[in-house]
Amino acid sequence: MPNGKPAGVRCVQLGEDLRCAIFGRPERPACCSGLQPQLEMCGPDRESALAWLTLLEAQTRPEVG
Template sequence: MPEHACRPGCGACCIAPSITSPIPGMPNGKPAGVRCVQLDEQARCRIFGRPERPACCSGLQPQPQMCGASAAQALAWLTQLEADTRPADVHP
């Protein structure tokens, strides 16, 4: 089965989820719904493939269900996933 490729100009996976690992420019990670500082104007990761990219980012692989048919669908799906998996003691 061929790999699912990222949609150009999307960036939903760099906005919707929270990231608790340090990111260059965001030493405490990033909250859910906040655009990562490493996401450029074309919605591409500036540190893609580099060692300073958090493992959680490189481990997240695009999948048809996650990406949907548009960037808006991807953002909605990932936002819901973030809400569904948030620990009970964490509040948005």
């Protein structure tokens, strides 16, 4: 995605198995490979992690109009 991945848009590299198709390859964006999981971000379970991601996406979604 040469122009970046807008919030709420599925990454073209995300496979049907929910795995990154370019994981470990040099073409994987630095923002992805450099991301270090943290307890604040992941929380204790999947629901907490998704709630955090949903909040981030809402806060970074470009305004329309």
